Amino acid sequence: MPDTLIYPNGIDAETGQPLLPPLPVETVAQLAKGQPIAQEELEELRARVTVLKQRREAHYGVIAGVDPNDLAQAGWGVIFPFEDAARLPALREALAPLLALRRAQAGDRYRDETVDPRFFYRPGESMNAWRSRNGGAPGQVDPARIPYYLLIVGDPQHIPFDFQYQLDVAHAVGRIHFDTLEEYHSYATSVAASEDPTRPLALARSAAFFGAHNQFDLATQMSTQHLVSPLADSVGQKIAGWQFQRWMEGAASKAQLGRLLGGADTPAFLFSAGHGMGFSYSGGDNPRQRAEQGALICSDWPGAGPVQEAMRLSADDVGSDARLLGLIAFFFACFGAGTPQYDDFAIRTRQEQLQAAGAAVTGLEQYDRIPIAPYPFVARLPQRLLGHPKGGALAVVGHVDRAWGSSFIWEGAQQLATFESGLTRLLSGARLGVVIEDFNNRYAELSTQLTQRIQDIKFREIVPPEELAGLWTANNDARSYVVLGDPAVKLAVAGDKADSQARPEIASITLSAAASAPAVEASRAASPTAAPAAETGAPTDDLRQALSQALEHLEAAASLLRAALNDQPAGR
DSSP, X not given: OOOOEEOOOOEETTTXXXXXXXXXXXXXXXXXXXXXXXXXXXXXXXXXXXXXXXXXXXXXXXXXXXXXXXXXXXXXXXXXXXXXXXXXHHHHHHTHHHHHHHHHHHGGGEEOTTTOGGGSBOTTOOHHHHHHHTTOOSSSBOTTTSOSEEEEESOTTTSOHHHHHHHTTTSEEEEXXXXXXXXXXXXXXXXXXXXXSSSOOOBOOEEEEEEOOOTTOHHHHXXXXXXXXXXXXXXXXXXXXXXXXXXXXXXXXXXXXXXXXXXXXXXXXXXXXXXXXXOOOOSSOOHHHHHHTTOEEOTTXXXXXXXXXXXXXXXXXXXXXXXXXXXXXXXESTTSSEEOSEEEEEEEEOHHHHHHTTOOOOGGGGEEEXXXXXXXXXXXXXXXXXXXXXXXXXXXXXXXXXXXXXGTEETTEEOOHHHHHHHHHHHTTOOHHHHHHHHHHXXXXXXXXXXXXXXXXXXXXXXXXXXXXXXXXXXXXXXXXXXXEOTTOOOOBOOSSSOOOOOXXXXXXXXXXXXXXXXXXXXXXXXXXXXXXHHHOOOOHHHHHHHHHHHHHHHHHHHHHHHXXXXXOOOO
């Protein structure tokens, strides 16, 4: 008989115990029945599967005839939250090097709110509403309408993770969110430096694979044996001219991970697998959770007891002297990219609460979502890596919520095709957004299978709970891969015959006083990447922002007027 329990990943840093107990498959299957995929997202996923099955296109994301690796064809855009409009001038100053670079590369297929005021994200807006408002439609992306590459700027409270997941089905989507304007500027400067048209960054072709293994821990034993080690083997056989380093089991120590994240062994690409650190949530704001959730637990942890400082690598362990410029990292770890407010994989019973109120309930009504944080947030470790003052990583790929073994084990067998295909593309020079298409393909296939099996149940077909629970868990796991950073970045490495260079540092930065002042007082300062308005005849950023806000207000007023004339309520 199949195992009747599903074991959620995630280690409680303070106790060393799993963050959640094992869940019966019947409970997970019941939850799956009651949480169908949103219709707009499902339509997109089905379209992707149809295209792939028909094999009409080698690449789903963009329409035929568009090279997804050429920004002049594929386009690039940046999405700011409308709620943060007052802070926008300072943000735009901080991001000036990146915005100038992408505008030059994408040409007339560059988009932001200065090009089109509709490009803001509005509070509570669905992906479909945002896309329709900007002239897009379901199916493959037409970059003449909306760019293929989209960078979200802001925290998941202002632009939710769900919006990012759904937008990423067809587009190549990334996110940056930092606590300071200096970190935004460091990141923007790092990307611009890596793609400097006169002297692009040319690091040595080095890839490192790091597999933590904790004693008596089945999850890390599986990820080392069935993910990290065979993945390094398979990709190494397909890619020539690269140096592959492996740090497995006892060698996967905190000290070694520190050398790979800013130290002497920092590669161009790092793949890491192991537990991500988590904290149980009982209400309120835990400062340790915000600072350390998603920190990488190394082989130093014995597999029992609290996770001590010497056993995990967090943002605080990345020193001011770290050299990270040009790195792309992939963290297979729980909460490695971020944490949602509610657990996407677990439920709790409300039976006692409802019975106490005099309401007897059965079935799915017994269950409710579990809050695991006071608000959603981006993990601090990738924030530190991306926004490092001496030059940051270009991108970090990781999980929001938990990472599951179903990513590489399916029905008891090792399945690495998605990872192998994606990493082969990346190390061959593809932009990161194209690489993530392989993971989106898997998500699309799982989602359509899951939806079909739930539909089968409605027509009284018997679907084993183990099958439904497995599909639902794997679907949520596949959905939760996100890019932190610009999705248009690619590995900054030397060509086949070119000499590599040592990893440089970017110059120390000092933003203008205006940028550091309160947002309402912020104004544009001189930037080496942007010509003064007087020389170009272009309006200042402040003026553009004022015009954008005015147009937004006019649009809203027009909507209200139309609604009044039609005697219908206006939508947002």
